Amino acid sequence: DKLDVASTFATSNLLGQMGVKFADNVEIATGGDVKLKLHEPGDLVPTLEVFDAVSSGAIDAGWDWMGYWSSVVPVAQFYGGLPFGPTSEVSASWMWSGGGIDIIQREYAKHNVMVLPCFIEPQETAGWYRDEITGPDSFNGMKIRMSGLGAKVLTKLGASTQLVPGSETYLALERGRVDAADFAIPTVDEALGFYEVAKYNYFPGWHQSASWFSFIINKDVWDGYSDKRKAQFELACQATIQYTLNRLPAEQTEVIERMEKKGTITKRLPDDVINSLELAWGEILNEELKKPIVKEMYESLQTHQAKIMKWNELQNLK
Amino acid sequence: MKEALKSTIATIDRFGRLLGEITSWLVLGVLISVLIAVIAGALGANEMLSWGVDLPILGTKLTINGIFDLEWHFFAIMVMTGGTYAYLDDKHVRSDLIYANLPSNIKTWIDTIGDVFLLIPFAAVMVWLSSSFVARSFNSSEASDYGGLVDRFLIKATIPIGFSILIIIVLARVIKRFIDVYEEQAKPSKVRLSDFPEEQAKPNKANC
Amino acid sequence: MICALIAGVFTGYPVAFLLCGLGVLFAVMSGIPLGFMGTIVSKIYAGILSNWLLLAAPLFIYMGLMLDKSGLAQRLLLTLERLCGQLPGGLALSVAVLGIVMAASTGIVGASVMLLGVIALPVMLRQGYDKKFAAGVTAATGTLGILIPPSIMLVFMGAILQVSIGDLFKAALFPGLMLGTLYILYILGVGFFTPHRAPVPSLKALDDVNKGHSDSLMLELVKNLLGPLLLIGAVLGSIITGIATPTEAAGIGAAGATLLAWITRKLNFPVLRDVVRDTSKTTAMVIFVMIGAACFSAVFKRLGGDTMIEEMFLGTGFGPYGLLVLMMGLIFIMGFFLEWIEISFIVLPLFAPIIKVLDFGFDSTGTELLVWFAILAAMNMQTSFITPPFGYSLFYLRGVAPKGVTIQDIYKSSIPFVILQLICLALIVAFPSIVLWITRI
Ligand code: NA
Ligand code: NA
Secondary structure, rough: OEEEEEOOOOOOHHHHHHHHHHHHHHHHOOOOOOOOEOOOOOOOOOHHHHHHHHHHOOOEEEEEEHHHHHHOOOOOHHOOOOOOOOOOHHHHHHHHHHHHHHHHHHHHHHOOEEEEEEEEEEEOOEEEOOOOOOHHHHEEEEEOOOOOOOHHHHHHHOOEOOOOOHHHHHHHHHHHOOEEEEOHHHHHHHHHHHHHHOOOOEOOOOOOOEEEEEEEEEEEHHHHOHHHHHHHHHHEEEEEEHHHHHHHHHHHHHHHHHHOOOOEEEEEEOOHHHHHHHHHHHHHHHHHOHHHHHHHHHHHHHHHHHHHHHHHHOOOOO | OOOHHHHHHHHHHHHHHHHHHHOOOOOHHHHHHHHHHHHHHOOOOOOOEEEEEEEOOOOOEEEEEHHHHHHHHHHHHHHHHHHHHHHOOHHHHHHHHHOOOOOOHHHHHHHHHHHHHHHHHHHHHHHHHHHHHHHHHOOOOOOOOOOOOOHHHHHHHHHHHHHHHHHHHHHHHHHHHHHHHHHHHOOOOOOOOOHHHHHHHHOOOOOO | HHHHHHHHHHHOOOOOHHHHHHHHHHHHHHHOOOOHHHHHHHHHHHHOOOOHHHHHHHHHHHHHHHHOOOOHHHHHHHHHHHOOOOOOHHHHHHHHHHHHHHHHHOOHHHHHHHHHHHOOHHHHHOOOOOOOHHHHHHHHHHHHHHOOOOOOHHHHHHHHHOOOOHHHHHHHHHHHHHHHHHHHHHHHHHHHOOOOOOOOOHHHHHHHHHOOOOOOOHHHHHHEEEEEHHHHHHHHHHHHHHOOOOOHHHHHHHHHHHHHHHOOOOEEEEHHHHHHHHHHHHHHHHHHHHHHHHHHHHHHHHOOEEEEEEHHHHHHOOHHHHHHHHHHHHHHHHHHHHOOHHHHHHHHHHHHEEEHOOOOOOOOOHHHHHHHHHHHHHHHHHHHOOOOOOOHHHHHHHHHOOOOOOOOHHHEEEEEEEEHHHHHHHHHHHHHHHHHHHHHO
16 A cells, blocks of 8 residues: 655655654554655645645645644644643643644544644744844844744734745845744754854744644545554554654754854843743733634643643652 | 627637736736835835724735735736636747648647647646635635735635636637638638637737 | 657647646546546645745746837847947847847747847848848847846746755856857957958948937937846846845836836836736746646656656666766757747756756755756757757747848858857856856855
């Protein structure tokens, strides 16, 4: 059985490589019965059309960042990246044991799509800035490449956020069409060479403390699978999540140190900036919580997070 | 009967050309929105206008991302109707190394066979599949998720609408060619009375 | 499928519709579910209609047409003629400069060559130029426009190969100017060593030329030469320095051309109407080939055609340079019959993945290889367009050339220019840094 998978990321970078990892895991889990062929972005369908094409059955499956589908499934942007949200460990726990998957699956099912969130990216950096951030006012009039909920927060602080496609981000930053750009985690950013064109790499990544990437498959295709086959896919998915949780956090420090040797200045955003961002996010969140589906999802996450926090507190040695 | 058919065809033809003539002005829309985006980008302005009511396509406010969207909205409409306009004026690129020297009745046959067996089937498949594409967008109230324009289904609808118009125009052309052939056989004078003076006035390949 | 395409192309049926139709036809014949064609709807919407990278195309086309239809191009030629009139080969030189400046913006070969054929060739012949020389100047410089930025061909190549359009513009600038310089040297050489082929007009004739103009040469220079040159300079400059994206620069160029036409009192409703109408038709024409290519190649790939081609190339056992020469040879032959539009949309996507993984022995990233390859392909096509006996530009020139200029004249006239181009092509193959140095700074 061969399945064509449209990837929204090039397999030359980590985000696409994790799709390949998942494909390998599926092949192992099924004893070689199912082979996933990952197609490069734009090969089968344009990047932002993968969801629609899987939904219509024009293609079988896709490998994506969940935030891409927020124009069709608005709650997906909370899965793609939640500002001031919980850590990737908590997020993973909520997804698979706290009901996170049920809510998003219910929404995706309306579009005849089955979703397996299989890769959780750790907290991103706050982005690459050409100039120093000295206070909340620094964002005023700044042109920033960013998408999703984080972009709405920066807009509140007076920034002009623009959606520059990934492939043009380097050039836009180099030539000053944008003054700053958020992309992903250091492993990915290093490969794209952002350290060559922007001096400051800011932390912490307030705009998405954990981001989900997923395997999506047309529901008719999925429903045609036996229970055993479905379980094999889920096994492969869990193994991929565990792999990323194991591998990535320590690796980021190595990469950051490598980039610092090349001149990157790693900096923490001033506290008053973080406070202003959180305040602005609060306003946006209040607005978003008026949508029932967002409310349901957010409360479910809060409840689950509270349980984990209480447990951690009880176990705290210091 | 035949006269009625001929005048219907002439009307369809004129409608297609008129539509192309009107939408061609949208290139100025592209131009102006690009210029506004340049200026707004330079000034660092994001939200430009905001109004209370929820308008179709525009939503409740106009941001720089909305302007970016406007650019390609104009472009999309211009291209989808421009394809038909270019068909009417025979501006679609041909490899006319051989074609240019063929007798006109063979040219007519090539075009007719191509239109019937290649162009119309493709356009029909596109109308069919893009209609559900538009419906999916409508059902999910698809909108920009970065503060751009809303009601994406409207701009997506230019695909089925554009191809539907193309099919109608092409069908009219095909029927007209058959009428012409029929009349030519009926009248040995070989003078072809065309209903389309505009078409004759223009040399076939000028400007492209 | 490829055979059907080749056969179809020769019937002269519009290539865009041929590609569309063959895609559907072969999908049905090989039992691909029609639902798969939904991917083409996605590609039309997201890859074409909403692709902001393509917005530069209608604006560059508009800019070129505005310069042409408002008569600015023609007046530019007349001014250049007055300026260079006494130089050996001066008129041909004016035509070459006009070709570089003007064709620069329309970017469609057929259009550029016909434009020069209509406005420049008769002027040269009237002045007693050898038609075997004048025709070559017209065809070659009219074709040069697709290479020298701004070029809509490069806009589309950027979108096809997924490389930055700005990088392509920068990369094409130096090879384009190098070629332009060779042309100019050749023209000066002809004028200097064989003056009977490119006669300098007598002073009386020159006086006649001057008499037709009420302004002094200086004033005319400012009015007719400075404007367009500043405009092109501003457009290119803003792309190369990175002040503007290609789309923004094209917008500035289009607005500037309109402004220029207005200042020189050449802007009126009929001109504007013709410009927008032709812009719309030309843009749609290119875009429909793109739609057709999307349809054809989706089905072709689904049937395993791309892997077949890849295996065929790699199965030849050639080294990287051997494969490059093979690909260049194929593009060269196709350039006899097809516009750059079809070649770029159908062939480049098949070749690009092969090129990307080859090791040419010079230090480069995959993207740089693609930029280099794109410029090679562009230079190559440009050569094949003017290579007898088949050559796209020669064919178009014959269509508009004055009576008395035979196809043999046009053939003979183009040979020196083909040789100059082949020299350039060989130089770029041997020294990739000719293309890449500017993108590296
Ligand atoms: Na990001
Ligand atoms: Na050009």
